[in-house]
Amino acid sequence: MADSPVAQHIGIILIGDELLSGKRIDKHMPQVISILHERGLELSWARLVGDDAALLERTLAETTASNDIVFSFGGIGATPDDRTRQCAARALGRELEINAQGRAILEDKFGDEAYPNRIHMVEWPAGAEVIPNPINRVPGFSVDHHHFVPGFPKMAWPMVAWVLDEHYAHLHTDERSVEYLVEVFDTPESALIDLMQAIMNEHPTVRIACLPSAEGERKIEFGVRGRPADAASAFDALYAALSDAGIPMGACTSR
Structure with a gap:
């Protein structure tokens, strides 16, 4: 991950029409607060966004323009309603590309069945890096200080913890607020x-x-x-x- 100034805030983006309709209740924010607290860190903001591509792109354009550490939950699958990867690329002004490390992971997991559709799960903005998924191995991705993980809690939460420990250990402190x-x-x-x-x-x-x-x-x-x-x-x-x-x-x- 490229070096950049220390981020001042940590935020989350929760994505999905099902959250706005009340069909599902968000479980991520309380858990992220707990994960951060264990490391002496705090959540500064949260945004809840539906699956509307234009609104999601606008949201990501705003958050990527900041120096905040951001965790985005959901919308990184291969089905047509998963738009986070594409919106992130447009917000960042980068091309989508099949990530080489991600491709190797999917080919190892699925073999020939990685094609023609599953491979799109690792079609990310150029320059993205893998976030390992300890549950089913299908990775998330990081671009600068933005980190994109699945919406499934049992996958997302250990991936958030891994990012914090791998990339932001210098921010951890034993002095809790x-x-x-x-x-x-x-x-x-x-x-x-x-x-x-x-x-x-x-x-x-x-x-x-x-x-x-x-x-x-x-x-x-x-x-x-x-x-x-x-x-x-x-x-x-x-x-x-x-x-x-x-x-x-x-x-x-x-x-």
């Missing part, structure tokens, strides 16, 4: 805006969010998330500011 939480009571959000903005300005490396109660209670949950030292410092500052303002609070928790 933490989140500190506190509830405030009997205080409107409008009274907390300036206080919250000041803490965010002073601690730009953490994420601070407020979540009002959805049950009609006059209660707001504050969360501060980031690397342990940064999150602890920002939360201490937030708690002190709330205390100084005389705002009633509940017990502090973390996760």
Whole structure:
């Protein structure tokens, strides 16, 4: 894989009309979050796209223009409704070609039955690299920081883990993000805006969010998330500011 600057975010693209129609429920996002967490990484964004080729191409044009690490799930088979390979090539401005390593894998697995149709499963954008499939050996592919895997969970998840360990081990860390939480009571959000903005300005490396109660209670949950030292410092500052303002609070928790 060609060298490029370190990606700042990790995203996923979930592909398929069956997800948008409700015929199937996505299982990938929770598992990817878990796989990333095991390596001290976090998911930054997710997109859900149907099988419409124009929309998928537009989505991939946007994501490939970024430096994000992206995992795309589904649509890399050989049937006419599998359009991800073709859309990725057009988005990247590359020709489709039969990948030599992929061809060798399919010929070894299927023999003569690799032709005339199965071989299209390794017809990828020029310059793509193999992602090994430990379940049935039919590979996925990587192009720069974009990684295309099947929609089948038992195949896709070990392939995602392999990519992270093979290409992004330098990003792994034992320092997992933490989140500190506190509830405030009997205080409107409008009274907390300036206080919250000041803490965010002073601690730009953490994420601070407020979540009002959805049950009609006059209660707001504050969360501060980031690397342990940064999150602890920002939360201490937030708690002190709330205390100084005389705002009633509940017990502090973390996760």
